Amino acid sequence: MAGNITLTMVKPVAYSKNTSGKILARITEAGFWLVAARTMQLSLVQAKKFYAVHKDRPFFNDLVEFMSSGPILVAMLEKENAVEDYRLLIGKTNPAEAADGTIRHDFGTNLQANAVHGSDSDENAIIECDFFFSKSERFYRPG
Numbered sequence: 001m002a003g004n005i006t007l008t009m010v011k012p013v014a015y016s017k018n019t020s021g022k023i024l025a026r027i028t029e030a031g032f033w034l035v036a037a038r039t040m041q042l043s044l045v046q047a048k049k050f051y052a053v054h055k056d057r058p059f060f061n062d063l064v065e066f067m068s069s070g071p072i073l074v075a076m077l078e079k080e081n082a083v084e085d086y087r088l089l090i091g092k093t094n095p096a097e098a099a100d101g102t103i104r105h106d107f108g109t110n111l112q113a114n115a116v117h118g119s120d121s122d123e124n125a126i127i128e129c130d131f132f133f134s135k136s137e138r139f140y141r142p143g
């Protein structure tokens, strides 16, 4: 199991542009299985907890306000080498630097509103999936 899951969020601006469906299609076409998903709005408290690792960064307050500013789509994904492969699919943090054809290049607006989140390690993927989804909400790839 470890190494096979990652967590993504379609962030508020991308969600408000109604691109969640196109982004999910990119994800499943790249071979990721949708284990769990929901739409929701994070509270400021939840956003601060989720991004606690960044609490000392200068962009922290703006980030948590942005992430709690509107609805998001959050999803747990399964694939071999999920964390690394998903980071490749989404591209660099800044959409302006992300390669053509990556999700952040194609759907991102700016460095903050960069369309999607992606876990950065297997350890954090487990923590982040546990943050959003109980075991009974997870439906793994059949077979």
Ligand code: ADP
Pocket: 059, 063, 092, 093, 111, 112, 113, 114, 116, 117, 118, 120
């Ligand atoms: P990533 O999402 O690529 O893992 P980080 O974990 O470093 O990037 O940052 C978390 C999120 O914080 C980014 O996705 C982006 O929305 C925002 N962010 C990162 N760096 C900056 C910055 N210098 N200014 C504003 N927002 C930033």
Ligand code: MG
Pocket: 118, 119, 120
């Ligand atoms: Mg990160």
